[in-house]
Amino acid sequence: MERAGTAPDIVTARELGVIGCQNCSHVWRAGTRECARCGASLTARDPLSLQRVWAWWLIGLICYIPANMFPMLSTRTLFLTSEDTIVGGAVTLFAHGSYGISIVIIVASVVIPIGKFLAIAFLATSVQRRSLVPQSQRHALYEIVEYIGRWSMIDVFVVAILSSLVQLNTLASVTPGPASLFFALSVIFTMLSAQSFDSRLIWDLESDAQKGSGL
Amino acid sequence: MTRRMRNAHFSTQGDGLDPANLIVCPSCDAVFTVHVPDKGERSVCSRCHTVLIAPRKRAGMHIITVSLAVVILIFAAAVFPFMSIDAAGAHNQVSILDAALAFQGGPLFVVSLLTAAMILFIPMLRMLLVIYVLTPLVFDRPPARNAKAAFQASERLRPWSMAEIFVLGCAVSLIKISDIADVALGPAFWMFAVLVVLVVVQDTFMCRWSVWNALEQPRTS
Numbered sequence: 001m002e003r004a005g006t007a008p009d010i011v012t013a014r015e016l017g018v019i020g021c022q023n024c025s026h027v028w029r030a031g032t033r034e035c036a037r038c039g040a041s042l043t044a045r046d047p048l049s050l051q052r053v054w055a056w057w058l059i060g061l062i063c064y065i066p067a068n069m070f071p072m073l074s075t076r077t078l079f080l081t082s083e084d085t086i087v088g089g090a091v092t093l094f095a096h097g098s099y100g101i102s103i104v105i106i107v108a109s110v111v112i113p114i115g116k117f118l119a120i121a122f123l124a125t126s127v128q129r130r131s132l133v134p135q136s137q138r139h140a141l142y143e144i145v146e147y148i149g150r151w152s153m154i155d156v157f158v159v160a161i162l163s164s165l166v167q168l169n170t171l172a173s174v175t176p177g178p179a180s181l182f183f184a185l186s187v188i189f190t191m192l193s194a195q196s197f198d199s200r201l202i203w204d205l206e207s208d209a210q211k212g213s214g215l
Numbered sequence: 216m217t218r219r220m221r222n223a224h225f226s227t228q229g230d231g232l233d234p235a236n237l238i239v240c241p242s243c244d245a246v247f248t249v250h251v252p253d254k255g256e257r258s259v260c261s262r263c264h265t266v267l268i269a270p271r272k273r274a275g276m277h278i279i280t281v282s283l284a285v286v287i288l289i290f291a292a293a294v295f296p297f298m299s300i301d302a303a304g305a306h307n308q309v310s311i312l313d314a315a316l317a318f319q320g321g322p323l324f325v326v327s328l329l330t331a332a333m334i335l336f337i338p339m340l341r342m343l344l345v346i347y348v349l350t351p352l353v354f355d356r357p358p359a360r361n362a363k364a365a366f367q368a369s370e371r372l373r374p375w376s377m378a379e380i381f382v383l384g385c386a387v388s389l390i391k392i393s394d395i396a397d398v399a400l401g402p403a404f405w406m407f408a409v410l411v412v413l414v415v416v417q418d419t420f421m422c423r424w425s426v427w428n429a430l431e432q433p434r435t436s
Binding site: 010011012013014016018019020021022023024025026027037038039040093096098100101104105136139146150151153154155156157158159160161162163164165166167168169171172176178180181184188191195199200202203204 | 235237238239240241242243244245246261262263267298299300302303305306307309313314315316317318322323325326327329330333334363364366367370374377380381383384385387388390391392394395396398423424427430431
């Protein structure tokens with residue numbers, strides 16, 4: 001069976017002296033600046049890619065802190081007003097016996113975002129220094145991060161639905177808290193961080209090692 | 216039927232160095248010789264398994280019809296009642312637009328704009344762009360003005376179209392409040408659920424490589 005990442009007959013565009021358009025996969029001679037087919041700009045490897053990854057990553061992480069400290073939503077019933085943070089809300093739900101839903105919230109709002117921060121940091125450092133994790137696995141991780149990151153937005157949508165729906169005059173009302181803004185921004189910034197990552201870098205070290213040259 | 220194909224159809228051997236015959240995997244930079252698979256089959260990168268070419272029979276027409284249906288459904292779903300709640304005599308009913316605009320007061324309004332964009336406007340814009348790009352191609356006309364920019368925009372917006380995540384959000388909210396109040400789903404919810412399926416269908420018919428190829432060589436496709 002062919003094993004991805006170890007196939008010796010793979011030639012990369014850079015080795016051939018050509019550039020592939022990442023938008024429409026057309027091939028151009030090295031040095032071409034713009035793809036004449038689709039108009040996207042061409043880069044053999046974007047030297048600023050990692051800097052952008054880390055910049056977005058850091059802003060995303062900074063936004064994630066207030067997202068967890070401020071209340072996500074506040075619930076006002078007849079006699080009392082309660083404010084829930086992301087984790088606090090999930091814990092309350094769990095205590096009330098809604099195990100499934102509290103797990104969904106915890107996974108979407110805590111596990112996925114933190115996992116994503118770790119995964120992007122790992123991918124970015126792994127292309128800066130040699131990694132023992134095979135390329136194919138790191139590429140799979142990258143695809144998972146790109147696919148799953150958007151799903152964190154679910155918590156913001158839940159707050160949107162609850163705070164528009166639960167408006168029952170004096171009986172009960174739900175209003176969104178400031179954490180919803182920080183959380184939404186954190187998800188968006190980490191998505192931009194993942195999109196900035198040039199996945200071709202994952203495969204470079206292998207090719208460079210075979211040719212005996214450094215990065 | 217979609218059959219997975221590996222590097223049998225792609226070869227880096229030989230000296231077909233004419234760029235027109237080559238394709239580069241956008242994810243891992245591996246170079247292959249172009250071999251367009253049969254309709255319904257797909258060619259994947261032998262190194263990282265990214266799908267490179269996946270043509271479908273009469274895909275253009277299918278995509279256009281599905282996209283039109285999605286546009287209509289988004290319009291309808293935005294304004295029809297979407298969920299209603301009853302508790303101890305109090306009643307409230309909202310549309311999806313109400314839900315998106317629930318974040319009010321100062322900076323939180325940004326979240327309203329983002330939510331409305333992600334669940335309504337971006338999905339709709341993507342569909343309109345695709346219709347605009349594909350309609351002339353399907354009828355063997357020259358590409359529409361700025362078709363390339365339109366198609367590129369539609370591709371860039373793909374990750375920001377989050378209708379399907381909103382549907383899961385509905386399910387979560389439903390369970391969250393169903394034990395304290397009676398919640399009923401309105402027609403807009405079901406329209407939205409259908410719309411999400413149609414967006415997935417549209418996506419499986421879409422072969423980006425074929426569209427770029429057709430935009431480059433109009434009339435011959």
